[in-house]
Amino acid sequence: MQPLAEPVSRLIDAFAQLPGIGPKTASRLAYFLLRSDESIALNLAKALEELKANTLFCSICFNIADRDPCPVCDDAQRNHALICVVEEPLDVQAIERTGEYAGVYHVLHGAISPVEGVGPDELKIAELLQRIQAGGSAAPPDVDPAHAADWTLLHPSIQEILLATNPNLEGEATAMYISRLVKPLGIRVTRLARGLPMGGDLEYADEVTLGRALTGRSEM
Amino acid sequence: MTFLTHLSLTHFRNYAHLDLDFTHRLTLLQGDNAQGKTNLLEAVYLLATSKPVHAQTEREVVDWQAQEEPIPYCRVAAQVRAGEGERPLELEVIFTPRSDGLNFTKQVKVNGVGKRSMDLIGLLRAVLFLPEDIRLVDGGPGERRRYLDIALCQIDPAYCRSLSEYQKVLAQRNSLLKALREQGVQAASPAVDAQLDFWDEKLVQHGAIALAKRQNFVAELDVLARQRHADLSGGRETLYVEYLPSFNYGPLDEGEYRRWRAGNRLGEDGMSGDAGLAAFTVTPEAVAQRFTRRLGERRRRELAAGATLYGPHRDDLRLLANGRDLRAYGSRGQQRSAALALKLAEVQAMTASTGSAPLLLLDDVMSELDANRRSTLLAALEGVEQAILTTTDWDDFTPEFRAAAQCLHVRAGEVFPASEAAQADGASHGGESPRG
Numbered sequence: 001m002q003p004l005a006e007p008v009s010r011l012i013d014a015f016a017q018l019p020g021i022g023p024k025t026a027s028r029l030a031y032f033l034l035r036s037d038e039s040i041a042l043n044l045a046k047a048l049e050e051l052k053a054n055t056l057f058c059s060i061c062f063n064i065a066d067r068d069p070c071p072v073c074d075d076a077q078r079n080h081a082l083i084c085v086v087e088e089p090l091d092v093q094a095i096e097r098t099g100e101y102a103g104v105y106h107v108l109h110g111a112i113s114p115v116e117g118v119g120p121d122e123l124k125i126a127e128l129l130q131r132i133q134a135g136g137s138a139a140p141p142d143v144d145p146a147h148a149a150d151w152t153l154l155h156p157s158i159q160e161i162l163l164a165t166n167p168n169l170e171g172e173a174t175a176m177y178i179s180r181l182v183k184p185l186g187i188r189v190t191r192l193a194r195g196l197p198m199g200g201d202l203e204y205a206d207e208v209t210l211g212r213a214l215t216g217r218s219e220m
Numbered sequence: 221m222t223f224l225t226h227l228s229l230t231h232f233r234n235y236a237h238l239d240l241d242f243t244h245r246l247t248l249l250q251g252d253n254a255q256g257k258t259n260l261l262e263a264v265y266l267l268a269t270s271k272p273v274h275a276q277t278e279r280e281v282v283d284w285q286a287q288e289e290p291i292p293y294c295r296v297a298a299q300v301r302a303g304e305g306e307r308p309l310e311l312e313v314i315f316t317p318r319s320d321g322l323n324f325t326k327q328v329k330v331n332g333v334g335k336r337s338m339d340l341i342g343l344l345r346a347v348l349f350l351p352e353d354i355r356l357v358d359g360g361p362g363e364r365r366r367y368l369d370i371a372l373c374q375i376d377p378a379y380c381r382s383l384s385e386y387q388k389v390l391a392q393r394n395s396l397l398k399a400l401r402e403q404g405v406q407a408a409s410p411a412v413d414a415q416l417d418f419w420d421e422k423l424v425q426h427g428a429i430a431l432a433k434r435q436n437f438v439a440e441l442d443v444l445a446r447q448r449h450a451d452l453s454g455g456r457e458t459l460y461v462e463y464l465p466s467f468n469y470g471p472l473d474e475g476e477y478r479r480w481r482a483g484n485r486l487g488e489d490g491m492s493g494d495a496g497l498a499a500f501t502v503t504p505e506a507v508a509q510r511f512t513r514r515l516g517e518r519r520r521r522e523l524a525a526g527a528t529l530y531g532p533h534r535d536d537l538r539l540l541a542n543g544r545d546l547r548a549y550g551s552r553g554q555q556r557s558a559a560l561a562l563k564l565a566e567v568q569a570m571t572a573s574t575g576s577a578p579l580l581l582l583d584d585v586m587s588e589l590d591a592n593r594r595s596t597l598l599a600a601l602e603g604v605e606q607a608i609l610t611t612t613d614w615d616d617f618t619p620e621f622r623a624a625a626q627c628l629h630v631r632a633g634e635v636f637p638a639s640e641a642a643q644a645d646g647a648s649h650g651g652e653s654p655r656g
Contacts, residue, residue, distance in 0.1 A: 113392065114395035119415070120415065170392075172422075
């Protein structure tokens with residue numbers, strides 16, 4: 001068998017490292033790029049290059065962004081007194097897609113799981129507390145007086161922490177841990193409701209979910 | 221009213237392929253040692269409990285010859301007739317190799333649809349009798365917890381769920397306690413509590429349900445096992461089965477509890493004496509309250525140990541005959557009787573709480589028993605809807621018994637119908653036409 005040209009096999013190996021992509025898909029992708037217009041390959045290369053070079057963590061919410069602060073943290077239209085705490089950046093996307101949420105976010109980058117060696121110190125929990133404590137303070141002297149009103153709008157005192165960690169053991173542990181720290185500060189702490197998925201069928205719901213939906217039933 | 225009608229094996233232990241119909245209430249499998257009799261019972265047991273017997277690794281379940289094949293999978297499937305007018309069930313457990321080539325993935329299907337292991341348990345209930353059942357009495361506490369867990373899971377899906385949640389919480393809590401110990405934390409502090417409290421709460425939530433269900437099940441077993449044991453011992457001995465918890469949630473005060481734990485008889489005031497403590501029932505709420513208090517009081521000790529010291533994973537079962545702990549003081553014969561009584565009690569308890577008798581799997585148990593125990597065991601077979609027995613020697617069973625049973629001969633991973641001539645021979649040769 002004729003060996004593959006080195007650049008092709010290198011690309012195939014690189015694709016195969018990605019999650020959900022096996023050797024077959026990897027070679028299909030590589031050959032697609034080989035045969036298609038050069039601009040497609042160059043576009044991809046450029047996008048990949050910029051992915052690492054031009055992204056950073058927002059210093060306020062720790063979401064992945066192209067600038068600091070991120071567009072959400074910098075948006076005066078949003079309610080900055082309401083912080084939604086999530087485990088991963090993808091969770092932000094999920095909540096944004098609902099179009100129901102006008103507050104801001106805080107990304108923990110994980111959940112408490114002692115088995116995996118993840119404790120509160122490995123997560124952005126201390127940063128969340130700092131953010132809460134800093135809320136409502138006067139604008140620092142280096143802020144241009146002309147923008148002081150904007151600054152106050154973006155840094156109000158925090159009214160509510162919405163815990164949107166996953167409804168599994170680790171997510172619950174994280175939510176509980178944070179609520180214990182935040183509640184004594186006199187701030188409202190809420191948790192996402194748990195229950196049945198839309199378009200679902202009662203008879204296929206598992207016992208735990210259905211049980212939660214029963215205990216958490218709401219008035220019509 | 222479940223009845224196993226068909227068993228199909230592919231690459232399971234020493235069976236390359238097997239298709240076997242069960243036609244009678246009783247099935248008798250005869251064969252020499254190491255031909256596959258036990259493996260066949262283990263296959264049925266795997267479908268009932270989703271777990272291999274004796275906590276073998278999954279790798280051991282797959283036929284070693286199949287592991288040479290390109291895709292060394294293993295499949296165990298059964299058809300089960302449920303109650304009158306109900307659709308028959310098809311149960312399936314499949315092992316396929318993981319990409320690491322060492323471990324196997326277990327897949328469970330019911331009527332062709334993928335399910336969790338937990339959902340398989342209880343569809344085909346079975347009680348397995350093994351010659352080494354004596355380990356229930358003379359073995360370690362883990363054997364007895366495993367016995368309780370498998371029996372209860374088949375009876376009560378809620379128990380199975382609580383136990384599985386408990387184990388997840390326990391693993392997390394143990395890791396946390398270990399990490400705290402490594403950090404040199406010796407005493408409780410608000411920072412330590414903030415990390416531990418959630419796991420404590422979940423440990424108590426699931427652990428209290430498991431504990432209460434075990435306690436109440438043992439109270440039931442205690443009465444039933446005592447009756448069965450009286451038959452076995454000719455009324456000469458009285459058996460008590462007690463659940464030994466890792467902390468006191470029962471009716472005793474601390475002093476009494478400690479004396480009872482140490483195996484000392486309590487006073488003659490009626491509470492105990494000969495009778496143990498098994499015969500009380502508890503509610504999960506009552507257990508939860510004591511459990512929470514215990515964890516609070518012993519936080520320092522758990523931090524020092526770096527592990528969870530209280531809860532169902534630390535518990536045991538104690539068997540007493542005439543007031544003596546059989547594990548330490550029982551003769552082999554006494555231990556054997558107690559183990560058999562416990563198994564027979566399990567069959568009865570399962571029948572009572574589910575409304576139908578479990579499938580009995582008896583692996584070469586007759587040879588280990590004397591005439592009196594044999595007849596007690598055979599009497600227990602009268603009441604069940606289906607039983608599969610193995611033996612090396614046809615003569616362990618009367619001609620009347622054999623006439624009422626489907627008689628099969630097992631040789632080198634194949635099953636043949638046994639001719640009457642072969643049975644009369646008393647020899648270990650069966651008919652010649654292979655089945656399946």
